[in-house]
C-alpha cells in the first residue's frame with residue numbers, strides 16, 4: 001500500500017533553475033495531498049508525473065511567498081481543466097482573504113468550491129481524518145505564524161490467519177471479535193485470538209516541519225516518525241543568520257531527528273547562496289547518520 005512522497009521544490013525563498021520553492025506531493029493509499037505550494041508547483045507536478053487533478057487537500061504551512069505563491073495558478077488550472085469536486089485548503093486564515101481579493105478582481109468564480117480550514121497556531125490539532133489516516137497540524141517556531149503537519153496511518157485491526165479457519169465455519173461476528181483481540185467460544189471451544197490472528201502492519205507516519213528554528217517543543221509531537229522532513233536553510237557557519245530569520249541549520253535539523261528518535265531525516269529549503277547541498281548532508285550526518293539532502297524530483301517511500 002502506497003506511502004510515497006515526491007519532493008516538488010527543495011529550495012529556499014529564491015527559486016533557481018535546479019531548485020524550486022517548497023512544495024511536496026504525498027500519496028497515502030491513493031489519497032493525494034499537496035503540502036505547500038511555492039511558485040511553479042503546477043509545473044513541477046507535471047514534470048514529475050504526479051496526478052495532480054486527484055489532489056483534494058492542500059496544506060499551506062504559512063504565508064511567506066515561497067510557500068504559497070503557486071496556489072492561485074494551480075487552482076486556476078484546476079478550473080480550466082473542468083474540475084467540479086471541492087478542494088479543501090488548510091492554511092492561515094488570511095489566505096482566504098487573499099483568494100477572495102483575487103476572485104473579486106479577476107471576476108470569474110471557479111466551478112468548484114473551496115472549503116477553507118483555518119489553522120490553529122496555538123496547539124496540535126486534528127485537521128483531517130478518514131478510515132486510513134489522520135492528519136494533524138502543529139505550531140512551529142518561525143517569524144510568522146507557521147504550522148507543520150503530521151500524517152499518520154490509523155492502526156488497523158488484527159488480520160485473520162486464513163489457514164487456521166479453513167475448516168471452521170466461524171460466524172462473521174466472532175471473526176470480528178477475534179480481529180479486535182478478543183477470545184471467543186465456538187462449538188464449546190475457546191478460540192484464542194492470538195492463535196487465529198496476527199498483528200496488522202505498524203502504521204506509518206510522516207512529519208513535515210515547514211519553516212522553523214530548532215524548537216524542542218516539537219520533539220514529543222514528531223517522536224518516532226518513520227520519515228521526518230526538517231528545513232535546513234543554512235549551514236552551522238551561519239547560525240546567527242539562522243537565528244535572526246528563525247530558520248534552522250543542518251545541524252539543528254539533525255539534532256531534532258536524533259532527539260525525536262525518527263527513523264529517517266530529509267532536509268531541504270536550502271538558501272540559494274549555497275551551490276553544493278552535499279555539505280548540508282555532511283553536517284547533518286555528524287549527528288544523525290540516516291539523513292538525505294533532497295533535490296527536486298526525489299521520491300521517498302515508506
Ligand SMILES: [Zn+2]
Nearest residue numbers: 062064142211
Ligand atoms: Zn518562511
